[in-house]
Amino acid sequence: MGNEAIARGAFEAGVRVVTGYPGTPSSEVIMTFHEEGRGLPIYVEWAVNERVAFEVAYGAALAGVRSLVTMKAPGLNVASDPIVSAAYSGVEGGLVVLVADDPGPHTTQTEQDSRWYAKLAKLPMFTASTPGEVKDTVKKLFKLSEELKLPVMLRTTTRLNHAVGEVVLGEVEVLNPRPSFRKDPPRFVRAGMKWNLERHIWLNNVLARVEEAASKLSFNSAEGGGDHCVVTEGVAYTYVKESLGWIKDIDVRVIKVDQIYPPPKAFLRRHLAECRRVLVVEELDPYLESEVKKIAFEEGLKLEVAGKEEGLLPLEGELNPALVREALSKWLNKNVGGKPTKLYEAVVPERPPPLCPGCPHTFSYLALKLGIARAGFKLSEVPIFGDIGCYALSVNKPIEAIWTEHSMGASISMAMGLKIAGYDKPVVATIGDSTFFHAGIPALIEAVHKRVDLLVLILDNRVVAMTGHQSTPSWEVTESGRSARRIEIVDVVKSIGVDEVVVVDPYELDKMVEAVSSLIRRPGVKVIVARHPCRLMEVRELKTIRKFRVLEDKCTGCRACVNVTGCPALYFEGGKVRILGDDCTGCGLCARFCPYNAIVEEDGG
Amino acid sequence: MRGVVNILIASVGGQGGLTLSRIIAEASVIQGLSVRTGETLGMAQRFGSVLSFVRVGERVLSPIFGQGEADYLLGLELVETLRAVGYLRNSGLAIAADEYKPPVISSLRPAPGWSKDSVARTLKEVLGDRLLFIPARRLAVKAGSHRAINVVLLGVLNASAQLFTHRVVEEAISRVLHGKAAEISVKAYYEGFNLYRESVGEGCRGG
Numbered sequence: 001m002g003n004e005a006i007a008r009g010a011f012e013a014g015v016r017v018v019t020g021y022p023g024t025p026s027s028e029v030i031m032t033f034h035e036e037g038r039g040l041p042i043y044v045e046w047a048v049n050e051r052v053a054f055e056v057a058y059g060a061a062l063a064g065v066r067s068l069v070t071m072k073a074p075g076l077n078v079a080s081d082p083i084v085s086a087a088y089s090g091v092e093g094g095l096v097v098l099v100a101d102d103p104g105p106h107t108t109q110t111e112q113d114s115r116w117y118a119k120l121a122k123l124p125m126f127t128a129s130t131p132g133e134v135k136d137t138v139k140k141l142f143k144l145s146e147e148l149k150l151p152v153m154l155r156t157t158t159r160l161n162h163a164v165g166e167v168v169l170g171e172v173e174v175l176n177p178r179p180s181f182r183k184d185p186p187r188f189v190r191a192g193m194k195w196n197l198e199r200h201i202w203l204n205n206v207l208a209r210v211e212e213a214a215s216k217l218s219f220n221s222a223e224g225g226g227d228h229c230v231v232t233e234g235v236a237y238t239y240v241k242e243s244l245g246w247i248k249d250i251d252v253r254v255i256k257v258d259q260i261y262p263p264p265k266a267f268l269r270r271h272l273a274e275c276r277r278v279l280v281v282e283e284l285d286p287y288l289e290s291e292v293k294k295i296a297f298e299e300g301l302k303l304e305v306a307g308k309e310e311g312l313l314p315l316e317g318e319l320n321p322a323l324v325r326e327a328l329s330k331w332l333n334k335n336v337g338g339k340p341t342k343l344y345e346a347v348v349p350e351r352p353p354p355l356c357p358g359c360p361h362t363f364s365y366l367a368l369k370l371g372i373a374r375a376g377f378k379l380s381e382v383p384i385f386g387d388i389g390c391y392a393l394s395v396n397k398p399i400e401a402i403w404t405e406h407s408m409g410a411s412i413s414m415a416m417g418l419k420i421a422g423y424d425k426p427v428v429a430t431i432g433d434s435t436f437f438h439a440g441i442p443a444l445i446e447a448v449h450k451r452v453d454l455l456v457l458i459l460d461n462r463v464v465a466m467t468g469h470q471s472t473p474s475w476e477v478t479e480s481g482r483s484a485r486r487i488e489i490v491d492v493v494k495s496i497g498v499d500e501v502v503v504v505d506p507y508e509l510d511k512m513v514e515a516v517s518s519l520i521r522r523p524g525v526k527v528i529v530a531r532h533p534c535r536l537m538e539v540r541e542l543k544t545i546r547k548f549r550v551l552e553d554k555c556t557g558c559r560a561c562v563n564v565t566g567c568p569a570l571y572f573e574g575g576k577v578r579i580l581g582d583d584c585t586g587c588g589l590c591a592r593f594c595p596y597n598a599i600v601e602e603d604g605g
Numbered sequence: 606m607r608g609v610v611n612i613l614i615a616s617v618g619g620q621g622g623l624t625l626s627r628i629i630a631e632a633s634v635i636q637g638l639s640v641r642t643g644e645t646l647g648m649a650q651r652f653g654s655v656l657s658f659v660r661v662g663e664r665v666l667s668p669i670f671g672q673g674e675a676d677y678l679l680g681l682e683l684v685e686t687l688r689a690v691g692y693l694r695n696s697g698l699a700i701a702a703d704e705y706k707p708p709v710i711s712s713l714r715p716a717p718g719w720s721k722d723s724v725a726r727t728l729k730e731v732l733g734d735r736l737l738f739i740p741a742r743r744l745a746v747k748a749g750s751h752r753a754i755n756v757v758l759l760g761v762l763n764a765s766a767q768l769f770t771h772r773v774v775e776e777a778i779s780r781v782l783h784g785k786a787a788e789i790s791v792k793a794y795y796e797g798f799n800l801y802r803e804s805v806g807e808g809c810r811g812g
Contacts, residue, residue, distance in 0.1 A: 025645070106645040130641075130666065163668035164630045164642040238641075238666035322671030344731045346687045349719075351708035353618060353653030398713055536651075562712045568652040571707045573720055580706060582751060583619070583652075 002160040003028035005131040005167045006098060009138030010068045011037070013094070014175035017060035018044040019053045021438065022467035023072030024107040025161040026100035030070055031468065034479040044480050046470050049408070049438040050075035054097065055082050058151070061095035062188070063179035066142050070098040073112040074407065078439070084121045086151050088199040089188050090206075093177065094142035095151040097123075100161050103283040103318035107158075109388075109407070111316060113284035114155055118261035122203055124210050125153040125260040126219060129237040131165040137258070139170070140217040147213050148206050155260060157283055159235040159318065211264045219258040220267045226251035227276035228332070231268075231292055233257045236281045239324040246325070246337040263291040272301055279331045280307035283319050306331055352396050357569040358539070358585035360532035361391040363506035364459055365401040366564070366589075367530075368428065370509075371516020381425045382520075383418060387411040387440070389432035390466045391459050398566045402430065409439025415454055416447045426455060426520045433460040433489060434472045441492060448496050448525045455520050456498075456527045460489055461534040469537060489529055499524030506530045507587070539585050546586035547602040552576055554598035561590035561599060609662030610766060611670045615689035616657070616681035617706050618650035621755035624781060625679070626657035628759060628790075632769045632777035633661045643668030654685055656692075661768060677766060679758045681741075682706050683724045690731060699732050700761045702741035702754050737761060737805065744796035752786070753793035760797020765805075771798075 007029045010018065020030050033044040043060075047053035050071045057069035071079060076099045083097065099117070102108035118125030126141060128134035138154065145152040186195040214220075224244075230252060232240045237256050244252055255271050257264065272278065272295060280289040289307040296303040306312050312327045313319065325337040355362045365384075372382045386392050386402030387410065394401040404414060415429040431440045436458050447454050464470040471478045473487040493501050500519060504512045512530060519526040532538075539545055557575040561567070567590055569583035577590075577599070591599040612629065616622030626642045633640035643658040658669045670692075678693045680686025680701040693699055705721040728736055739761055745753040756778065763769055769777070778790045 104645075158645060159643055159668050162644055164627065165640060165665075165668070166634055235668070238668070242667050320669055320671050321667050322674070345691050346689075346727075346731075348684055348688045349708050349711045351617070351652075351654040351684070351688075351710070353651055354709050356651055397710055559712065559714050562709065563714060566709050566713075568706070568709050570709075571705075571712045573705075583706075 001028060001162060001164050002131045002134055002156065003162070004032045005135040006138050006154070006156075007032035007036075008167065008169065009135035010096070010142075011040075011042075012135070012170050012172050013139045013142040014066055014173040015068050015142070016042055016065045016177060017057055017067040018042060018070075019047045019056050020070030020098075021047055021050045021053055021075055022464045022470040023075050023100070024467055025102060025158040026070045026072045026075075026098060027467045027470065028161070029068075029098060031470075038481065045478055045482065046464075048473055050079040051082055054079040054086075057095060058082065058086055058091070060179075061091040061093045061151070063181050064092040065177045065179055066094040066175065068096050068098065071100070073099060073101045073108060073114050074110070075099070076114050076117055077112075078408065080117065080121070083123070083151070085190055087122045087203055088190060088196060090149040091145060091151055092149065094145035096138060096141045096145060097151055097153045099153060099155050101155060101157045101284065103157055109405070111284055113287060115260050115287045116285070118153055118155070122207060123151055123153055124148065124207070124214075124262070125155050126214075126258055127155050127234045127260055128160065128258060129234055129256070131160070131163055132167045134160060135167050136170070140219070144213055144217060148210065150203075150206055157235055157318075163235070207262050210262050211259065211266055214259050214264070215267070220256065220264050222253060222255045222271045224251055224253045225274075226253055227274060229253040229255055229271065229275035229278045230281055231255045231257060231278055231288055232281040233260065233288060234283065236283055236319055236324070239319060239321045240281050242321055243325045243328050243336055247332070250332060250334075257288060260287075263295070265295060268292065268295050269299055272296060272303060273299070275303060277331075278303050278305045279312065279327065280305065281313065281319070281324055281327065282307070285315070353393055354396060354566055354568045355390065355393050355399070356536055356585075357567050357583050358535035358587035358589070359390070360461055360506045360530065360535060361394060361459055362399065362565060362567070363509055363532070363589065364457060364512065364530040365391070365394045365399050365430075367506060367509050367512035368430070368457060368516055369401065370513045372426075372428075372520065374513060374517040375520045377426060377520070383415070383423075383427055385411040385415040385427070385429045387429075387431040387435045389435050389459075391430060391432055396566070398563050408435055409443050412440055412443035412447055412454070412456055416443070416450070416452045419452050419454060420450070426453070428455045428457065428520070430457040430459060433458060433462065433474065434464040436489060437473050437487070441496070444493070444498070444525070445496055448498055452525060453523050454525050455516070456525065458489055458493070458527060458529045460529050460531040462531075463534050463537060465534045465536070469534070493527050493529070498527045501527045501529065503529045503531055506532050509592075535585050535587065546588060547581075548579055548584060548586065548588065548591055548599055549602050550577055550579060551598045551600060554596045556596055556598070558595065561594050564593040565589045609660055609665055610677070610768065611675045612659040612661070612677045612679060612762070613675040613689055613692045614657040614659065614679045614681065615685040616655050616755075617685055618653045618655045620681045620704075621752060622655050622657050622681055625755040625759060626659050628756070628777050628781045629659050629661065631780045632773050635773045635776050636769050638768075639663060639665040641665045641668040654688060656689060677762055679762060681755060681758065683721065683728065684708065687724055687728055690728070693732075693735070697735065698765060699728070699736045700739060700758050700765075701728060701736060702739050702758060704742060704754065737801070739797070739800065741797070744800060745793050748792035748796050749785070749789035753790050756790040756793040757797035760794040760799070761801045763794075764798045764801035
């Protein structure tokens with residue numbers, strides 16, 4: 001897998017510090033180290049958020065130690081503050097920043113094109129097209145980072161991170177770094193404005209050397225000849241190559257750009273000078289396209305450049321081989337690859353990922369809705385702010401709980417904003433444990449300090465569940481086996497000085513309904529910590545789970561069970577509810593809400 | 606074998622679709638073939654629709670392919686198989702497990718008038734003799750666990766496509782799974798393979 005290849009590349013490069021925050025599609029890089037790297041002298045840990053992760057890796061790189069930090073695209077936004085400053089101060093040891101974009105999008109709130117960040121931060125950025133290539137790219141970037149004394153960014157997309165392919169393993173560099181750090185305020189203190197100006201000049205001078213330094217490590221390539229040229233990068237290159245395999249009679253030159261920023265001007269000038277017509281094939285924004293047009297303008301090249309701005313490829317969504325063939329067909333005015341022979345387009349109901357059977361978040365949101373009603377409010381007048389994590393799936397039918405899902409930690413601060421704007425009904429923020437640690441704490445401080453009336457539910461399942469069960473600061477031993485100090489959410493909340501805090505187990509539904517209905521009417525910041533382990537993890541540790549069955553003569557097919565719980569282990573066939581035995585985790589929520597007692601626990605359960 | 610064989614695995618998150626694509630990828634590497642798979646991972650896919658693209662051949666670059674381009678559709682669940690039918694090329698073969706896990710939305714009021722039989726019937730109508738309907742759960746349980754439904758389909762696939770030797774498949778399974786799960790999966794693979802050989806026959810449908 002691409003992410004395994006990235007981990008392997010960093011390992012071969014002698015990396016000593018690896019950190020990041022979980023985020024699809026980037027998570028498996030660190031997970032690979034955790035699975036395969038036990039006993040190695042490498043610090044591999046999840047950090048509390050991406051900016052902390054970057055700063056930890058950056059601190060290590062200052063000491064001359066090769067470091068890797070990983071994140072998904074929105075994580076780069078979180079880390080951008082220290083990253084932009086790091087371009088002025090630079091590094092001693094190689095520092096590679098992996099940012100995994102998600103064209104599609106498959107699992108991300110936006111289709112952010114992080115290539116623009118390299119331009120903004122003035123940091124070199126590179127990409128690769130296949131798992132085999134990206135492993136070597138990582139190794140080269142560590143070298144380049146040390147030669148330039150700058151952090152270097154590796155930008156990937158889902159179809160590289162999660163693509164599986166052949167990877168040829170290489171030698172592991174033995175570096176034995178001796179960490180050292182020399183005091184040098186003009187370089188490392190960004191409080192001196194004269195120094196900052198000097199470092200900016202230094203940075204621009206380094207950027208001017210990037211292409212030459214990178215070319216020694218062999219980035220960027222061109223294949224084929226003729227004056228019809230396709231400029232491409234990343235995974236799109238694989239679609240281009242396979243599509244051109246269909247064309248026999250026209251020679252098309254393929255210009256593959258690995259160096260995203262600064263653009264490899266000499267390389268592009270050299271090859272574009274041979275071209276008459278250029279098609280730019282890239283994912284997301286017309287980034288390369290604008291660079292190609294700029295170079296053509298600067299060089300006075302008579303080029304006909306086409307791409308996204310000309311409508312040959314879409315500005316949204318991810319590319320695929322069919323879209324690329326279609327674009328090539330239009331561009332070359334010939335049929336490339338023939339029409340796919342589709343059999344049938346099926347119309348079937350969508351299957352968005354639901355909350356899992358027995359998920360404590362299902363209980364929590366149910367208790368919240370029941371509690372709001374019991375307190376005498378309408379569900380339509382009490383906004384429930386959501387946050388990033390599994391619990392955002394509560395937006396789907398039938399639970400339909402959250403009104404917003406925006407960015408890490410935003411539930412609390414956005415809820416506060418609504419309240420201080422004068423909204424006169426109760427407002428609720430719901431946030432997961434890891435998201436609370438990541439970005440919810442400053443927001444809670446803000447709400448407490450300004451004495452806002454707010455109910456905050458912290459959904460504490462003790463794990464970063466959505467991205468594959470990574471550790472949180474509440475763990476006492478991390479994935480690497482490292483002994484860690486447990487940070488208790490309740491302690492943090494109390495120390496901030498909230499007006500009231502209650503800890504409940506959402507599985508005790510009545511107690512949680514009671515807590516919601518009493519707290520929601522009271523002034524101040526009230527926090528309910530709804531604590532129950534992620535059911536998927538809990539079931540693995542339980543020796544037995546309760547088994548339920550349906551009494552067919554009692555089931556009327558009223559669907560109350562599934563309409564209340566939205567449980568994916570329930571379905572209807574022949575007018576009766578059925579339980580998928582493989583998937584049921586025995587939580588009993590459906591049985592509780594069956595008005596006819598038609599779902600019962602099996603004997604001996 | 607043609608240049609590249611495109612395989613699409615359609616499943617519900619948690620059924621083992623990703624494990625299956627990984628086993629096929631490992632088998633390809635052991636067999637000395639080029640391979641790419643494309644999919645989206647993460648718990649977000651639990652109980653959601655999951656598509657895994659697998660491409661095996663002499664030289665493969667792209668991790669995904671488009672609609673109407675799959676040579677094989679491996680359906681671990683009937684609704685997902687039907688959803689993915691558009692990916693099959695008209696000479697392709699669908700290998701569908703008789704598993705039924707309808708999406709939550711289709712169990713809510715108002716009732717959609719939708720059943721295992723109706724989904725299976727639609728598939729048969731659409732695909733005709735390009736559909737192999739596999740009693741995968743029965744065979745997987747016979748091999749030791751319902752969790753091996755995915756590998757039963759691999760057995761059927763390999764009997765039809767003849768991509769890998771048995772030894773290669775066994776080695777690939779042992780690289781991806783361990784202990785009892787690996788043992789059961791090897792048995793389940795042969796259950797699927799033999800089912801194809803016995804019921805469809807070698808001459809009946811060319812690989």
